[in-house]
Amino acid sequence: MSHYNIPKVQTAAVIDHSGDSIRIDHEFPVKPANELLPGECLVKLECSGACHTDLHAALGDWPVSAKTPLVGGHEGVGIIVATGQNTFNSPVKTGDRVGIKWLADSCLNCEHCKKGREQNCLKAKLSGFTVDGTFQEYVVSYVNHVTPIPEGIASDEAASVLCAGVTVYRAIKYSQTNPCDWIVIPGGGGGLGHLAIQYARVRGLRVIAVDTGSEKKELCLELGAEKWIDFKECQDIVAEIRTITDGGAHSAVVTSASGSGYRQAVDYLRPGGTLMAVGLPGKSTLEASIFFTVFKSISILGSYVGNRQDATEAIEIAARGDVKVHFTTKPLKELGNVYEGMKSGKIAGRIVLNMSQR
C-alpha cells in the first residue's frame, strides 16, 4: 500500500507496433497500488537512459521480438511509491531510491539463477521488452531485482550505469585479467566504451582505446586510456597493438556490430587472451580464425548484461566517483528524435531522459 499520491494516468512513450514511431501518450494507465502483485513494486521514475537496445526493440530487428504495445526503457532511476500486498522479505521498501535494469526479474530458483546467471533465466522478465519499461513516469518493477542506488550519486548520473555500465563492468570482471594486463577497448569514445575505459582502470588494467577523431581521443586519454589508436589513421591496428603490448593484449571488450572486429581481436590478442563479446547486433555472425583461436588458446566469451550483484558493484563504483557517465539530458517527449540520432550514429555519450522536464 502507499501513502504517496499516485495518479491514475501518466505520460508514457509508446510503440504501438514494431517499426512504428514513438507516440507520447498523456493518458497511459498507472497500475493502482492495490492491484500490485506480491513481489511487485511501483517506482516513480525521475529519469531513464536511452540505450541502443531500445531502438532494436522499437524497430523489431532482433531474432526475438518485443511485446506490443511497448513502453521501452531499461536504465531507470526513481523512488518506490508502493509495494504489492503480501510481499515478504523485501530487500527494499517504499521511499527507497532504486534503479531498473534490463533484467527486470528472474525466478531466482532455476539452475541459471542459482549459478548467478540470472540474465539467462528462462522466466526472466526484460524491462522495455517483455514487460513495460522506464520510458514512463510510473513503472511496475520487482523488489528482488531493483538495484538500490547509494547516496553520493545523482539519479541522472546513475541511470546509464544500469545498462551500459553494468554490461561493460561484467565483461571486464570476467575477462580473466590481472592488474597491469593490457585490455583493448574498440569504440572507446562511445557510450559503452567510455565506461569500459573507466571500469578497466578501476581494476588496474592498462587500456588501449581504439576509436576515431580528436574529440574522442581527448576523452579516452582523459578517462585513463594509456594508449590511443585512431582506426582511420592507423595503417595496421593489429601490428600497432602487438608492438605496444610486446606480443599482444591480454583481453579485448568488443561491442562492435560487425564480424571484422572479432577477427581483428583474435589477431591482436596474445596467446591465452580473452575476447569478451558484448554487443548485440541482430544479424552479424562471429568471424574469427579457428586455427589461431585454437593455436593461441584464445577464449571467446559472450557476456550478457549483468546480474544483481554486478549491478550493485557497478553502481557502487560509480557512486564513489571512480566512474562517471558522459551524458546529455532531454525531456521524455524527445525520445523519437533520440532514436533518429542513434540511427545516424550522431549521438555522443549517453542520453538521459528526464521525466519532470516538459
Ligand SMILES: [Zn+2]
Ligand atoms: Zn541497454
Ligand SMILES: [Zn+2]
Ligand atoms: Zn531463474
